[in-house]
Amino acid sequence: MKRRSFLGKAVAAGVAAAAFPRPAIAQGKMEWRMVTAWPRGLPGLGTGTERLAKRIGDLSGGRLTVKLYAAGELVPALQCFDAVASGTAEMGHDASYYHIGKSRAMPFFTTVPFGMTAAEHNAWIAFGGGQELWDELYAPFGVKPFPGGNTGVQMGGWFRKEINSVEDFKGLKFRMPGQGGEILKKLGANIVLLPAGEIFAALQSGAIDGTEWVGPHNDMALGLYKVAPNYYFPGFHEPGAALELMVNKQQFDALPADLKAIVQAAAQAENDLMLSELNARNGAALESLITVHGVRLRQFSRDILTALGQASGEIIAELLASDDPMTKKIAQAYVKARTNLVEWTKVGEQAYTNARLLKFDYPR
Ligand code: CA
Numbered sequence: 001m002k003r004r005s006f007l008g009k010a011v012a013a014g015v016a017a018a019a020f021p022r023p024a025i026a027q028g029k030m031e032w033r034m035v036t037a038w039p040r041g042l043p044g045l046g047t048g049t050e051r052l053a054k055r056i057g058d059l060s061g062g063r064l065t066v067k068l069y070a071a072g073e074l075v076p077a078l079q080c081f082d083a084v085a086s087g088t089a090e091m092g093h094d095a096s097y098y099h100i101g102k103s104r105a106m107p108f109f110t111t112v113p114f115g116m117t118a119a120e121h122n123a124w125i126a127f128g129g130g131q132e133l134w135d136e137l138y139a140p141f142g143v144k145p146f147p148g149g150n151t152g153v154q155m156g157g158w159f160r161k162e163i164n165s166v167e168d169f170k171g172l173k174f175r176m177p178g179q180g181g182e183i184l185k186k187l188g189a190n191i192v193l194l195p196a197g198e199i200f201a202a203l204q205s206g207a208i209d210g211t212e213w214v215g216p217h218n219d220m221a222l223g224l225y226k227v228a229p230n231y232y233f234p235g236f237h238e239p240g241a242a243l244e245l246m247v248n249k250q251q252f253d254a255l256p257a258d259l260k261a262i263v264q265a266a267a268q269a270e271n272d273l274m275l276s277e278l279n280a281r282n283g284a285a286l287e288s289l290i291t292v293h294g295v296r297l298r299q300f301s302r303d304i305l306t307a308l309g310q311a312s313g314e315i316i317a318e319l320l321a322s323d324d325p326m327t328k329k330i331a332q333a334y335v336k337a338r339t340n341l342v343e344w345t346k347v348g349e350q351a352y353t354n355a356r357l358l359k360f361d362y363p364r
Contacts, residue, residue, distance in 0.1 A: 031065045032251075035084070037077040037094035039197045040070035044218045044281070045243065048149050048274040049093045052245065055266040064259050066091060077195030084246045085141045092246040093148055096134075097178030098193070102141070104319060105330040107178035109134050109145065111241040113312040115334070118150045118240030118275055119349065120341040125242070128337045133330050144252045146267035148245030149274035152282075154235030155219065156300055157212030158203070158228035163300070166307045175199060175211035179315055180237025186311040196222065203227045212237065216285035217278055225295045232298050236308050243274070 034053050038046040053066035069089070071077035080092035081099040097107035108115075109130070116124060124130040125147055134145050157176070163169065170188035174181075181191040194202055194211075200222055202208045210228050212235070213219045225231070245267040252260065289295040300308070319331035 029063055029065070031067055032090035033069060033074065033088075034066045034091040034093060035069045035074050035080045035089040036092065037071055037080055037098060037195055040073075042196060042218065043221045044151070044214065044274065044278050045149065045196075046070065048270055048277065051273065052093070052148060052266055052270040055269060056263060059262045059266055060259055064255075064262070071195055071197050077197060078193070081141070081143065081246060084248050085143050087248050087251070090248050090251045093243065094246070095177070095241060095243050096145070100178060103137065103324070103327060104322065105137055105324075105327040108330050108334045109137070109242060109244065110178060111238045112179045112316075112334070113183055113237045113239075114309055115239055116338050116341060117345070117349075118152045118242070120338070120345060121240050121242050122147065122150070122271070123341060124334075124337040128341075129333060130337065133333055137326060137330065138246075139249070142249045144247045144249045146245040146247070146264060147242055147271040148267045149243035149270050151214050151218070151238070151241040151243070152275050152278055153215075153240060154212065154238040155215050156232035156235050156237070157210055158219070158224045159210040159230040159232060160228045161209070162230055162298065163232065163304065165301075166304055172210065173208045175202065175208050176237060178237070179312070180212070182315050183237065183308055183311040186314065187307065200224065200227070214241070215278060215282050216289055217281040220285050220289055220293075225289055225293050229295055230298055231289065231295045232300055234300070236300065236305060236312075242271075245270075 034049070036046070036049050038049055040046060041050075050068055053068040057065040069075075074089060075083040077094075078098050080089075080094040081102070083089045084092040096109040097111075100106045109125075111121065115121075121130075125134070138145050157174070161168070166187055169184055172184070172189040173192065174184055174189050175192050175194050176184055177193050181193065185191050192202075192208060194208075196213065199208075199211050199213060203211055203224060204227050211224060213222060213224060215235070219225070219231075245263075247263065252263070255263070286297070290297055316331065316335065319327055320335065322328045322331065
């Protein structure tokens with residue numbers, strides 16, 4: 001290469017870098033930006049994401065460090081996907097159903113009503129062809145997804161008033177994302193999607209009558225019980241919500257092999273840890289909500305769950321018949337995987353937990 005042309009390229013690169021500030025790169029070290037949909041320090045989701053960002057730096061010996069931006073610090077909570085796609089941030093952490101506007105197939109990679117549990121979802125993603133479909137769905141946007149956390153089964157949500165029949169959903173102003181929101185719409189509710197940081201204010205002002213969020217440990221931090229004390233279960237709409245680490249695909253592909261493996265391993269570790277942490281803390285949080293904060297724990301009736309299940313089936317039928325080939329393909333794959341996994345769960349985990357509940361308890 002002639003010296004003049006080398007210099008010319010170096011100058012051009014310098015101009016481009018000045019116009020579009022890139023992450024600091026010094027002595028082989030990189031700093032990436034991670035935007036997230038979660039308020040800073042939110043127990044469970046926020047703290048888990050912070051742990052994931054730190055782990056990438058630790059595992060790489062500081063060669064790739066990740067600066068985390070909580071919701072609204074660099075981009076609004078619900079614009080993380082766009083930020084990663086456009087390269088505004090190299091990484092993002094949110095839930096795929098927040099970008100349902102891009103494709104109706106998106107929620108299958110978070111969770112869908114009456115769908116797979118966390119264990120089943122993880123099995124589908126890692127060993128059942130789920131990851132490949134997820135990659136295919138995101139490729140046109142230039143985004144590479146990884147599993148990056150799971151909430152486990154959620155709670156049905158917080159309601160100002162009791163829900164005693166399907167009629168009670170009519171006209172209800174409720175916050176619920178993804179297909180869960182589509183179901184409640186079918187039952188006559190008015191559905192809104194709000195990020196975590198905006199839920200309490202909307203509930204307090206009366207803009208919404210109720211909301212779902214995650215589960216006891218996470219929900220307690222948002223203070224939702226102060227306004228809507230009826231806490232329903234089960235979380236029919238989110239049996240195991242998977243969260244995602246999104247990486248700008250061009251940036252990811254340019255990483256050396258060991259850093260790629262580190263990003264993947266760090267995400268996989270958090271996928272396991274977040275679920276463990278929430279399982280560890282939810283029981284105590286629920287007890288505190290009931291005994292200290294006067295929360296009324298209520299169960300959706302069989303009639304209500306049946307109606308919700310029927311509406312859920314109608315939505316899946318729409319997606320199986322979708323005009324969009326990718327949506328149809330993912331819906332078909334999800335239904336097939338769920339069918340196979342449920343058959344094993346019935347004989348395995350479900351049969352066991354039923355037996356444990358009914359037949360035997362340890363001495364205390
Ligand atoms: Ca939720």
